[in-house]
Amino acid sequence: MREASAPTPPDQAYPDAPWILGGRIVLGQVTARHPLTPMSGVRHLLDRRMLLFLGRYRQGTLDYSELVLAAYAHRGLRPGLEIRHIWVDNEPALLGGVHLWGLPKKLATFDWGHHHVRVSDDNGPLTTLTWSPGKTGLGRLPVPLWFFGTRDGALLHTTAKARCRLTSARLTVDEWTDRLPALTSPRARLGAICDPSRAIVPPARVLAHLPVPSAGTHHRQGV
Template sequence: MKTPKLPPEVPFPPAPWQLAGECWIGLFQADQDVPCPAPWQHVFSPRLTVVALMRYIEGTLQYDELMVGPLVRHGTRMGLWVVHIWVDSAASLWGGRRIWSLPKELATFTWEEGRVRVLDARGGPIAMLGVERRTGFGPALPMPVPGIGGASGQWTTFVGRMRGRLARGGLSVEGWSDRFPFQLGGTALVSVHADRMSLTVPPPESWAEEGASPSATASP
C-alpha cells in the first residue's frame, strides 16, 4: 500500500487521554498471516487478528476509531500490534503519531442502522462493519488494554485502563478493501460490545532493542 498523505499537523492534548463512549472488539481469522515485526511474535495463530471499533463521545477528544492488528509478545511485554488504525480527527491522528507512535490515518465513519461504513481520506473504501448495540449486564468491569507502537527497533508500549459493561457478540465484517494484503470477513470468532465505556490512555514507555536509540517521537 502507498504511504498515506497526512493532513497538516494540528495541536493535540498531552497524555493521558480520558475518553468515554462505546466500543466493539472482535477476534477474526484472516485469509493469510497478519504482519508482525521482529522481535515480536504472535501470541496466537498468525492469521488471528483483533478488530476494534471505538466511538468516543466524551472526554479529552471526541472521535471514531477503527484499529486492526494481532496480539504479540516479546519477553514480558505483550499487547496489540497496531497494523492499521483510522480516526476521523486530525488532533487524534497527530496525538497518536507523536505520543504513542501509532500509524493513524484519517477516515470518515458513516453510521447506519446496524452497520458503519469506513472510507479513507481519499474516499476509498476500507471496511463495512456490522454492529449490534447489545446492553451490557452487571457492573462495569475493569479491563487492561495493552498497545504497541513504533518501528525500526524503537518501540512504545502502553496499557490503557478501560471500564465498561460487556455484552457478548455484536461485531462482523461485511466488507473489506482488497487494497490490504490480508482479507477479513464474516462474524467474529468471539466479540464483545461495551456500553458506558471509559478509557484512560497513559503516556507510553519508550524503549529500544540493543543497537537502537530510544525515541519518544513518532515518525510522521
C-alpha cells in the same frame, strides 16, 4: 525503562497524555487467511488472529471515531496489541497517536448508523461493519488495552486500560477492502459491546531501540 519523549511540535495541535476517552466500543476477533509478519521487536501470540476494534468516543479528551485492526503480540513476558492498521476522523487524534504512542494512524470518514458503520478513506471504502447486541451481559469490568508502537527507531509500549459495561454481540464484516488482510470468515468471533466505556491512555514507555533496517528491507512485510 523510561517514558517515551519526543520534541513537541510548534503550536502542538493535540493534547498531552494521558487521554481520557468515553463512549462506545465494539470489538471482535477475526482471522487472516494468510500468516502475518510481526513488526520489528515483537512476536505474535496467535499467528493469524486479529482484534477488530471500533471506537466512538464522545466524552473526554477528544471527540472522534476510530477503527483498529491489531494482532496479538508480545515482547518477552510483556503482552500487547500490535496495531497494524488504525484510522480516525479527527486531525488532533491522528497527530497525538503518531507523536505520543507511535501509531500508524490515518484519516478516514465514518458513516454511522444505529448498529452499523461504513468507513472510507481517500482511496475508497475500507469496511462496513454490522453488529447486534446479544443477551449475555457481563457487567461492568476492567479491560486491559495494552499496545505496542514505534517512533524514531524505538519500540514503545502503552498500558492503557478501560472500564466498561460489557455485553456479548454478533459482529459481521459486510464489506472489506483488499488493502487489508483477507479474512477466513465475515463473522467475527467473541464479539462484544462496551457501552458505556471509559478508557485512560497514559504516556508510552520505551522498551527497546530497534536495529536500523538494511537497505531494501521494510519495517513490516505484508498488510
